[in-house]
Amino acid sequence: MSGPPGGRALTTGPGRVLVFLYGLFALAAGARAAVQISTEFDEAPLAYVLSAVAAVIYLIATVGFIRGGPGGRLLAIVCCTVELVGVLAVGTASLVVPEAFPHDSVWSGFGRGYGFVPLVLPVLGLLWLRATPAGKG
Amino acid sequence: MYAWLTGAIIVASLLVGAWCFVAAGRDAFLDRPHLTGLAVVAGLVLIQTVVAAVRLAGGEKPEEFVTFLGYLATAVLTVPAGVSVAFMEKTRYGSIIAGASAVIVAVLALRLWQLWTPLQ
Numbered sequence: 724m725s726g727p728p729g730g731r732a733l734t735t736g737p738g739r740v741l742v743f744l745y746g747l748f749a750l751a752a753g754a755r756a757a758v759q760i761s762t763e764f765d766e767a768p769l770a771y772v773l774s775a776v777a778a779v780i781y782l783i784a785t786v787g788f789i790r791g792g793p794g795g796r797l798l799a800i801v802c803c804t805v806e807l808v809g810v811l812a813v814g815t816a817s818l819v820v821p822e823a824f825p826h827d828s829v830w831s832g833f834g835r836g837y838g839f840v841p842l843v844l845p846v847l848g849l850l851w852l853r854a855t856p857a858g859k860g
Numbered sequence: 861m862y863a864w865l866t867g868a869i870i871v872a873s874l875l876v877g878a879w880c881f882v883a884a885g886r887d888a889f890l891d892r893p894h895l896t897g898l899a900v901v902a903g904l905v906l907i908q909t910v911v912a913a914v915r916l917a918g919g920e921k922p923e924e925f926v927t928f929l930g931y932l933a934t935a936v937l938t939v940p941a942g943v944s945v946a947f948m949e950k951t952r953y954g955s956i957i958a959g960a961s962a963v964i965v966a967v968l969a970l971r972l973w974q975l976w977t978p979l980q
Contacts, residue, residue, distance in 0.1 A: 735949065739949040743945050743957045747964070758926050
């Protein structure tokens, strides 16, 4: 993977695919959570708050990938790790204690409602962060 | 919102998306025919939006109205956004981005149909 030198390596090639998908998910999950929290918060507060938290993490990860550099990488690593732990924890919890999740959140059922993209995205993100040399961004 | 139009959007976007992924598999960026296909998908979504606007103005109202509008706006913007980002990356990865945007339109078209017809 020969990205241009300097701080751009993280956002070229496969990185650009990641940034596009992360940006789209930040937008989609954020908008959906905003609608749900403003119109039907009482029905499933836990699920909707989780969706909002997930949306914010997607947004921060997107910023981390775009900024690059040691700070951006650290941001992206932390966000991807939190996402992976979150989707695994909430996915498992939504199967074991379904009554706590009467409405789906982004991470319920390991992201089933979103084509399992929420499960795949942090794994791809962490693999990409490993594949790019830290010195280059 | 008509079943045939929704069906046409889903079939067209999945075909065009797969076609973009084939280009990516060949380590190639999109050619003019791919872009034409993506334009057709975007055009069908625009027609769907006009149809939805006319029927909404006629008094029909889908379930979860705000969410419906959100999906509609996202469907209109996804392929133009995907192609724009793809042109910043004129490699196989640009083809993946454009293909992914087409597949997302298929999902959005299905969700819009589900919201329009709760009995489905």
